[in-house]
Amino acid sequence: TRSEVNGKMLSQLKIRNSFGANVIRVNRSGVDLVASPNLQLQIGDRVMIVGSELAVGQAEKVLGNSLKQLNHPNLIPIFLGIALGCILGSIPFVFPGIPQPVKLGLAGGPLIVSILISRFGPQYKLITYTTMSANLMVREIGLSLFLACVGLGAGAGFVDTIVHHGGYVWIGYGVIITVVPLIIAGLVGRYAFKLNYYTLIGVLSGATTNPPALAFSNDQTSCDAPAVGYATVYPLTMFLRVLTAQLLILSLA
Structure with a gap:
C-alpha cells in the first residue's frame, strides 16, 4: 500500500538480502503471479512472504499493509482512461484498399487505453488500483447502460420483424x-x-x-x-x- 513501491520490481526491493524473507507469490485481482525478480509490484497486490516474524514485520514496513488506504478508490485513472479511450476510439485508421476508415469505437478505445495504463502506468507512478466494490459498481453501470442502449435501439421493431418479416x-x-x-x-x-x-x-x-x-x-x-x-x-x-x-x-x- 506504499506509493513509493508502486512500479518497482521485486529485485529492487532486495527483501531476501535485507531481511532474510522470501516472496513466494503475488496475488493481483484474484490472479496468482509468479514472484519473479522482474515482476513489477502495484498498489493493491497481495504479497505472500515466508520468513521469521521479525523479517516479515520489516518487509511489511517497506511494502505497506494498510487496508484503510485500499478502501479509498482512485478515480483519476478511471476517468483519464475513459477520456483517452474516447479520443482513441474516435480516431479513424485508413487501410489501403478500404474506402471507409476503421474506428475502434467507444468500446475498443477505452479498453485498449486501460490495458496500456495497467501495463505502463506503474512505471510513471500512476496508481491504477481500484477497490473491488468500486470496480464492480462501474462494471454493472456500464453493462446496464449497454443493454439499455441495445434494447432502445432494437426493441421498437422487434416483434413486427419476427412476425411479419x-x-x-x-x-x-x-x-x-x-x-x-x-x-x-x-x-x-x-x-x-x-x-x-x-x-x-x-x-x-x-x-x-x-x-x-x-x-x-x-x-x-x-x-x-x-x-x-x-x-x-x-x-x-x-x-x-x-x-x-x-x-x-x-x-x-
Whole structure:
C-alpha cells in the first residue's frame, strides 16, 4: 500500500538480502503471479512472504499493509482512461484498399487505453488500483447502460420483424453463426491450449465481444480469470470484426 513501491520490481526491493524473507507469490485481482525478480509490484497486490516474524514485520514496513488506504478508490485513472479511450476510439485508421476508415469505437478505445495504463502506468507512478466494490459498481453501470442502449435501439421493431418479416429465419442463422464457432474455439482452447474453465469462458466471451457473457462468466467465480481472458482477446477480436466485415463487402462487391 506504499506509493513509493508502486512500479518497482521485486529485485529492487532486495527483501531476501535485507531481511532474510522470501516472496513466494503475488496475488493481483484474484490472479496468482509468479514472484519473479522482474515482476513489477502495484498498489493493491497481495504479497505472500515466508520468513521469521521479525523479517516479515520489516518487509511489511517497506511494502505497506494498510487496508484503510485500499478502501479509498482512485478515480483519476478511471476517468483519464475513459477520456483517452474516447479520443482513441474516435480516431479513424485508413487501410489501403478500404474506402471507409476503421474506428475502434467507444468500446475498443477505452479498453485498449486501460490495458496500456495497467501495463505502463506503474512505471510513471500512476496508481491504477481500484477497490473491488468500486470496480464492480462501474462494471454493472456500464453493462446496464449497454443493454439499455441495445434494447432502445432494437426493441421498437422487434416483434413486427419476427412476425411479419421472417425475422425468425435470421435468428436461426444467428444461432448457428454464434454457437458453431464457440464450440470449435472451446474445444481448441480446452484440449489444444489446456486453458482452465474460467479463463476459457472469459476468452469465449471476448471472442464474441459479448459483455453480458462476461458478466455471467464473472458470476461463476470469485477470481478475475474470466475478465483477464476477456481483455486478452477482446481488442484484437473487435478490430478484426470491423476490418473483416469491410473486407468481405469489398471482396463480394
